[in-house]
Amino acid sequence: MSASPPDFDGPPRLTDRTALSRNRARAARIGREDWLHALVRDEIEDRLSEINRTFTAPAVVTGNPAFWTAAMPAARVVGDEPVLALQPGQHDLVIHALALHWADDPVGQLIQSARALVPDGLFIAVLPGAGTLAPLRAALAQAEVEVTGGLSPRIAPFGEIRDLGALVTRAGLALPVADQITQAVSYRDFLHLARDLRAMGETNALDRRLRHPTRRTILRRAAQILAETAPDPQDPGRIRLGLDLIFLTGWAPADNQPKPLRPGSARTSLAAALSQRTP
Template sequence: MSSPTDQRSPLTDRAALTRNRARARRMGHVDLFHRIAADEIEDRLAEVNRRFTAPAIVTGFPEFWARRFPQAKVVPDEDRLDLAPGAHDLVIHALALHWADDPVGQIVQARRALREDGLFLGVCFGNQTLHELRAALAQAEAEVTGGLSPRILPMGEIRDLGALLQRGGMALPVADGFSQRASYRDLFHLARDLRAMGEGNAMAARLRRPTRREVLARAAAHLAAHHPDRDDPSRVAVTFDLVFLTGWAPSDSQPKPLRPGTAQTSLADALNDIRKQQK
């Protein structure tokens, strides 16, 4: 993940990502994880004692999110977000941050678009996503060709993703998430679903020629051997990791941590008080 001033090659081929998303729409977009993410976001918003009147959503699939949040302004996850400064009290970054070359820049732009004490909610795939498929493909390609090609997007760990919130200037940052297991007939069934999700390989450094059939056959065999579905061993199971990021645009009304050295009670004294109460 690079910054705007970084001279390294980009992680994502945006033209390929756009083509993948268009193909997913033609295939009848498999929106399962968008539905899971939207349900979770609605639950979280219900727990916030506030009514949001000017929401915005950043996503690669505006049709789905516009239906779920018809009152929101929905914009594509481009390098420069089409969001006016201070125009929104809620910004949702919906299942697109993992494709960003500059995720911190995306969060910074979201913060600028928020009003004071506005809420940012991001959801993206985390590092355990498709780790089973990654391992099967790597083993098969190494056996057949003696090399490795970038095939599955490198995704961040929850701790690293949470740190992006602070780097992006968000206050009260929180990162959490959960894993979802999904069952498929085989690797080829999984691959078709990934294409229909719009989550096929769009890395800039990807292999630009068709993968050899022997590599795919061996990968399918490795996936079936090492990751069978517990409920139906004739199928395979893979992990999708969903990470949720929550932060607030800074405001003087928010609680502030104490400055170092201003505590009125030492930790040792507090522990001694606890021990006395337990006796």
Template sequence: MQNSPHLTDTRALRRNRTRANRTTGMFLQSAAIAEVQDRLSMVNREFTAPAIVTGFPDVWDTCLPDANLVPDSDVLDLQPQHHDLVIHGLSLHWADDPVGQLIQCRRALKDDGFFLAVTFGGKTLHELRASLAQAEVEITGGLSPRVAPMGEIRDLGALLQRAGFALPVADTVPLKVTYESPWSLMKDLRAMGEGNALQERLRKPTRRSILIRASEIYVDSFLEKGRIPATYELIFLTGWAPDATQQKPLRPGSAKTRLADALSTSEIKLPK
């Protein structure tokens, strides 16, 4: 029996994260932390046993000072039904099995425990991806894997249901950052620790001619007021570990009041 292929080269990912600049490269992690804290403040619950899954524990330790910080490995170091809150902090896009990650988080929650994940969505870096793809096709006639695949909000929301969460919700927070040039953006990605760590990536440096052409395409296609924009889409996923006390939808046909009466309007019967 063959093993399933791995999306991520974990050694390269660890190397990239080790080389990340903790001073200038953590602004997206900080933005995600601030949004997580704001959302938790709106949940009418005091959490006493939180855990955070993250590839940057030294950054996320500011989110909840008493949280158990867990590496985002394939098998998460989480005890079953031990936590009342689990946060997955901006690393789900590197997971070989994102559904498995969510299932492990759900199993780690006590009944009625809360789950909150933040991950990059499919619109992230669409400008850079399009520019690199066009440049590589023009120069080499082919494409190589360069950016980790990131899910669309509808697909990611469906993962919550597949993982068994109750009351699942997915929403998005778009961020736009501008740079002097595409070269500044690529330098920033290295500072974030978000360089190419795909298993199937080219194992030699990208040809300079491709990077120069990609930069030209980026500027020609996306320049705004003398600067180039980069889109980062943060998708937030929330759900609860199932519990008998939670609200449940009514069975179809069990309503006791007509919608027409509630809206104070006339009911129009459809022809049979």
């Protein structure tokens, strides 16, 4: 029996926004787990401290407005809706915090964020990268195939850094940079990992997911596979996973920014430059 999801009318979508809102509301109701947002906040603060500039009109786009309102009281905090509640040219800093992976149109999210910037304003996006939860994804897939003979979407797709970095340029931002950090996390078992994801509001909200509860036999088998394939080296009784966090940075174009020379405009040939190098 195949576990393939049912057919849907209309254009394909990544995210069921109703389900995503429901998952986030449940997380807030049971006590939201914000440790990943706190990690991202600290990382962004470190990066901003290295920039010789004071930002006076920041904005944050996020699916966790309560955390970011408390973290950045001076910022305008808006939800990650398809149409962002940001006015053009009003902010010198826009942060897109841990929500871009749920966007049906990530380029559109970046373009709207870029339009909200003043000239030479800074954009920073943080989102999960391709290696995030890879052992969990593999364990769920193997367990479902073994039990049902089919496969259904369970974890949102996460992009590669080289592909995500290209989005910054496509959004019209200058001086693009993409880099990545990896955070290792350890859990007692599969059940505690699942509880943490639920408390983060990050459980399955894919539009093409199955619309009925997962069989217990699939979950038990996935737990076994995860324990076998992702043991914590420091404590083999636990499981360990990696979270790849990709940071995308770009600046709203401005006349005072450095710009590359036009091809053919150099006044010294490469051969001449090399010949002048000191042995």
